[in-house]
Amino acid sequence: MLFEDLSLSKSIQKAVFEEGYLNPTPIQEQSIPIVLAGRDLIGCAQTGTGKTAAFAIPIIHQLHRIVGSSKKAKVIRALIVTPTRELAVQIGQSFETYAKYTNLTQLTIFGGVSQNPQVDTLKNGIDILVATPGRLLDLQKQGFIDLDHLHTLVLDEADQMLDMGFINDVKKIVKLTPKNRQTLLFSATMPIAIRELAEMFLQDPAKVEVSPVSSTAENVEQRVYFVEKTEKRNLLYHLIKNEDLSNVLVFSRTKHGADNVVKALRKKDIPAEAIHGDKSQNARQRVLDAFKNKEVGVLVATDIAARGIDIDQLPFVINFDLPNIPETYVHRIGRTGRAGNGGIAISFCSKDEEPYWKDIQKLIKVDVKIITDHPYQWHSGAPEATTEKPNNSNRSGGAHKSRKSNASKQNKKRWY
Numbered sequence: 001m002l003f004e005d006l007s008l009s010k011s012i013q014k015a016v017f018e019e020g021y022l023n024p025t026p027i028q029e030q031s032i033p034i035v036l037a038g039r040d041l042i043g044c045a046q047t048g049t050g051k052t053a054a055f056a057i058p059i060i061h062q063l064h065r066i067v068g069s070s071k072k073a074k075v076i077r078a079l080i081v082t083p084t085r086e087l088a089v090q091i092g093q094s095f096e097t098y099a100k101y102t103n104l105t106q107l108t109i110f111g112g113v114s115q116n117p118q119v120d121t122l123k124n125g126i127d128i129l130v131a132t133p134g135r136l137l138d139l140q141k142q143g144f145i146d147l148d149h150l151h152t153l154v155l156d157e158a159d160q161m162l163d164m165g166f167i168n169d170v171k172k173i174v175k176l177t178p179k180n181r182q183t184l185l186f187s188a189t190m191p192i193a194i195r196e197l198a199e200m201f202l203q204d205p206a207k208v209e210v211s212p213v214s215s216t217a218e219n220v221e222q223r224v225y226f227v228e229k230t231e232k233r234n235l236l237y238h239l240i241k242n243e244d245l246s247n248v249l250v251f252s253r254t255k256h257g258a259d260n261v262v263k264a265l266r267k268k269d270i271p272a273e274a275i276h277g278d279k280s281q282n283a284r285q286r287v288l289d290a291f292k293n294k295e296v297g298v299l300v301a302t303d304i305a306a307r308g309i310d311i312d313q314l315p316f317v318i319n320f321d322l323p324n325i326p327e328t329y330v331h332r333i334g335r336t337g338r339a340g341n342g343g344i345a346i347s348f349c350s351k352d353e354e355p356y357w358k359d360i361q362k363l364i365k366v367d368v369k370i371i372t373d374h375p376y377q378w379h380s381g382a383p384e385a386t387t388e389k390p391n392n393s394n395r396s397g398g399a400h401k402s403r404k405s406n407a408s409k410q411n412k413k414r415w416y
Contacts, residue, residue: 006032008061011101016057019097025050026210032058035152035184040205042198043186049210051186052094055080055154060095062151063127064102074105074125075149081131081173082156083164084304085110086288091156092130104128111135112280119144133161133169140176150177155201158187158194160304164277167197174201189327220337222345222368224357229350231376232320233264238374239346240270245316246297251332253321258300261320265298272298303328319347322356326363351378 003016003024024032027045034041035058045051059078066077080095082088092108099106106128109118115135122144129136129145139145153174155161161170183202187194190209198205227235239245252258255276265272273287273296291299303323317336323329329347336343347368349357361368 001029007036008032008057009064009102011064012057012061012098015098015100021053025054027051027208028054028057030208030210031055034206034208035059035182036061038182040182040202041184042190042202042205042207043184044190044207044209045186045188051156052091053098055156055184055186056091056094056098059128059152059154060099060102060104063104064099066151067104067127074127076126076129076145076147077149077151078128078154079131079136079147079150079152079173079177080129080154080156081133081136081161081170083132083161083166085112085132086284087157088130088132089285095128095130099128106130109135109139111138112282115139133166133173137169137172147176148178150181152182152184153177154184154186155197156186158185158197159189159191162191162193162197164304167193170197171200188331219341220333220343220345222333222347222366223371224347224349224368225371225374225376226378227348227350227374227376228378229352232348232350233261235348235374235376236261236318236320237265237268237270238376239318240265240298241268247291247294247314248298248316248318249314249335250298250300250318250320251323252300252302253323255302257321258302261300262298265300270298271296272300274300276302277304303332313341315341315343317343317345319345322347322349322353322360324356326356326359329360330364 001024003021004013006024006029008016027043027049031041031043031054035055043051043054045054063077067074080088080091082091088108088110092106095106104127105125107118107121107126108130109115110132111134115138118135119139122139136145140147155170161167183205185194185198185202185205225235236250240248250261252261252274255274255278258274258276262272262274273290275284275287279287287296287299290296300320314336317333319329319332323332333343333345336345347357
């Protein structure tokens, strides 16, 4: 299927074509017709599969048809609620891109910054509002936001909003909207709590689920290192130095742990930054921009903060701490190997994390390469498995040269 087969307005087709979009992704192909038909929708797909376009494009089409060239005062007709500033910014940018040949206007609001510029834009009137829950409710309480004319409500990254404690805020927001609204709920995972949320807020929703949460990208080579817990920092430095890695996203289970990893790397003269919920919104954005611009070689993130990281050519993901939820592993390594690029996902597994690793293997059903050629193995020995060394062929049969991955060839600059 082509985008031109989706019965979209010429204005949207032009914008999409300029972005290089020819064929919709599975989540887009299945979701867009449902949204255009006005139905409520539950969409579940892994990170990087094009969820934002799956709801943004049909919303713009609908509103462009409703608003047209009307010169009436603009009112909020579409509201997208998302948990973090980083995600809100990305969604807002997507709406700007897809709607650039329409007369629709949009605003992105979030906390941690002055509300004055946001309020000024709201007073002038907008069609589409992208918001984090806290700032949305704050400005609504002050009388700057009216949702009485809302046509479509989108709850994006719904699982993370629940994890971050936004469930009560979400309920408050829904009560502020018309009952005859269209509601779209998108989530990377679909736990029971999300299903219950959908039952509360959606009416006879269609369901679209692509790329099951158990599947990992085929173009991501996965490796695991069984390592003493106290030696993880040394192993991280060892890999960065000896494998000549850069543009590395490292996952830490806790905020404190992320900060400690950064301190350890900086002592070794490796430029590294942390991104997590304890940092201000401005600080997080500065760190993210520096990483995207390759001014910082290593970014250490917690899972929630990482939801705002969208980089097509991210060659390396390292699980410094294994997640205790297997599905989280899939989403983490889905940060690499995107947009047709290859990637490498490396996991550190200490003795106490072995149960987590077993759960992950049960979920993904992939024989992950076990790397034994490193100086920090468990003293008791690696668990039973077929071991391989990192200079063997990868899962797709391609040969490595001098222990360097194809992904690392794209990042030859040594910054340690």
